[in-house]
Amino acid sequence: MRTVAVVGGSLAGLSAARALREQEFDGRVVVVGAEDRLPYDRPPLSKDFLAGKVGVDDLALTTDDDADLDLDWRLGDPAAGLDRGRGAVVLASGQEIAADGVVLATGARARSLPGAQLGGVHTLRTVEDALALRRDLTPGSRLVVIGGGFIGGEVASTARELGVEVTMIESNPIPLGRVLGAEIASACAGLHGDNGVRLIAGTVVTGLVGDARVREVHLADGRVESADAVVVGIGALPNVEWLAGSGVDHDHRGVWTDARGATNVPQVVAAGDCTFSHCAFAGTALRQEHWTHALQQPAAAVTTLLGRTTVDAARPPAPYFWSDQYGARLQFAGHRLPGDAVEVVEGDLESRRFVAGYRRDGELVAVFAMNQPKLFGKWRRQLVPRHATTVAELT
Numbered sequence: 422m423r424t425v426a427v428v429g430g431s432l433a434g435l436s437a438a439r440a441l442r443e444q445e446f447d448g449r450v451v452v453v454g455a456e457d458r459l460p461y462d463r464p465p466l467s468k469d470f471l472a473g474k475v476g477v478d479d480l481a482l483t484t485d486d487d488a489d490l491d492l493d494w495r496l497g498d499p500a501a502g503l504d505r506g507r508g509a510v511v512l513a514s515g516q517e518i519a520a521d522g523v524v525l526a527t528g529a530r531a532r533s534l535p536g537a538q539l540g541g542v543h544t545l546r547t548v549e550d551a552l553a554l555r556r557d558l559t560p561g562s563r564l565v566v567i568g569g570g571f572i573g574g575e576v577a578s579t580a581r582e583l584g585v586e587v588t589m590i591e592s593n594p595i596p597l598g599r600v601l602g603a604e605i606a607s608a609c610a611g612l613h614g615d616n617g618v619r620l621i622a623g624t625v626v627t628g629l630v631g632d633a634r635v636r637e638v639h640l641a642d643g644r645v646e647s648a649d650a651v652v653v654g655i656g657a658l659p660n661v662e663w664l665a666g667s668g669v670d671h672d673h674r675g676v677w678t679d680a681r682g683a684t685n686v687p688q689v690v691a692a693g694d695c696t697f698s699h700c701a702f703a704g705t706a707l708r709q710e711h712w713t714h715a716l717q718q719p720a721a722a723v724t725t726l727l728g729r730t731t732v733d734a735a736r737p738p739a740p741y742f743w744s745d746q747y748g749a750r751l752q753f754a755g756h757r758l759p760g761d762a763v764e765v766v767e768g769d770l771e772s773r774r775f776v777a778g779y780r781r782d783g784e785l786v787a788v789f790a791m792n793q794p795k796l797f798g799k800w801r802r803q804l805v806p807r808h809a810t811t812v813a814e815l816t
């Protein structure tokens with residue numbers, strides 16, 4: 422293998438490029454990125470960057486050491502097709518990159534809502550999104566956050582810090598209820614109330630109404646909320662459409678891979694947010710849209726691409742993410758299903774400092790912590806995969 426094309430110039434793409442060199446691939450590595458920027462970190466976009474506490478330069482993921490990787494960057498020119506017959510990645514500009522190995526790392530984009538073209542309606546995925554949103558977060562203005570997931574929660578928290586009046590609309594009875602279960606999700610939802618966010622749960626948005634700018638958010642229960650700005654935080658869609666006709670199995674859930682990043686096509690692997698991968702903790706395929714996954718999984722995918730095996734690939738880490746809201750650190754690891762038993766194993770809910778363990782058939786399957794990072798680490802280390810790591814079948 423002489424040339425590897427890494428498609429996607431963000432965390433997973435950079436991690437794959439680094440892994441190629443760490444695993445002693447000495448051929449050409451071309452990194453194709455749709456954005457006009459070198460890889461940058463997205464978690465601060467809803468936290469310190471949105472708050473104006475750090476600048477664009479502070480987001481850089483590349484370091485001086487990366488100059489030694491000898492990467493050929495092709496930025497601002499997205500991949501538009503993968504031509505397996507000719508062994509080429511075709512860019513939007515029409516340029517072609519001949520490659521005998523390909524890493525797919527095109528991540529995801531924010532889901533939108535009908536009517537979202539009105540001024541003042543935002544999604545949050547890129548630096549440009551965050552800069553545009555920040556301009557609208559003026560003290561005393563009214564922000565409606567649609568979606569009480571982690572990004573919605575973080576935006577609400579940062580907006581409150583900036584003196585913005587915030588209303589959050591969540592379609593489920595409790596924000597994060599599906600991820601954490603009602604009891605633990607209620608403890609998290611309490612943070613919104615404590616910090617002056619009006620939470621409207623159990624109803625959906627039916628329309629965004631305004632003239633040039635959004636003015637109102639209409640809800641299914643008949644309520645109308647006034648808004649100077651709106652953030653739509655209703656999840657993300659994998660960037661996979663460009664693979665149409667390539668022969669690489671994918672659908673709206675992502676690029677299908679096994680636990681080691683292998684797709685159905687030899688010499689094409691995938692990593693990060695764009696993947697719909699077999700998870701040994703879930704026993705099924707899922708999309709893990711988490712920073713740590715995009716950092717760690719590419720090494721396994723590169724190992725697969727180079728035809729090697731490692732001990733690490735045989736013992737994958739449990740899915741993990743964190744979120745920072747209102748000064749509280751929330752952390753979750755493992756895979757929870759409805760019906761799993763949950764108990765607080767350290768601290769208590771009232772103090773907002775606790776660890777909760779989720780059990781299935783008596784076995785620890787997931788851990789959540791609020792403001793207990795050290796104890797969270799102790800419990801997280803006890804999580805072990807319940808399923809085989811190599812299963813490729815997807816449903």
Ligand SMILES: Cc1cc2nc3c(=O)[nH]c(=O)nc-3n(C[C@H](O)[C@H](O)[C@H](O)COP(=O)(O)OP(=O)(O)OC[C@H]3O[C@@H](n4cnc5c(N)ncnc54)[C@H](O)[C@@H]3O)c2cc1C
Pocket residue numbers: 428429430431432433434453454455456462463464465466467498499500501526527528529530545546547572660663692693694695709710711712713715741742743744745
């Ligand atoms: C606001 C925000 C806050 C977050 N906070 C947290 C957090 O607190 N904790 C946590 O665990 N995770 C967090 N995440 C998630 C984390 O940032 C992602 O899991 C991570 O960025 C995924 O990296 P990736 O490289 O797989 O995908 P992405 O970061 O989405 O990068 C994919 C790149 O590929 C490019 N691309 C797309 N299509 C093409 C194409 N056809 N050709 C070439 N390039 C293409 C995209 O433009 C993008 O630059 C957050 C995400 C966001 C948006």
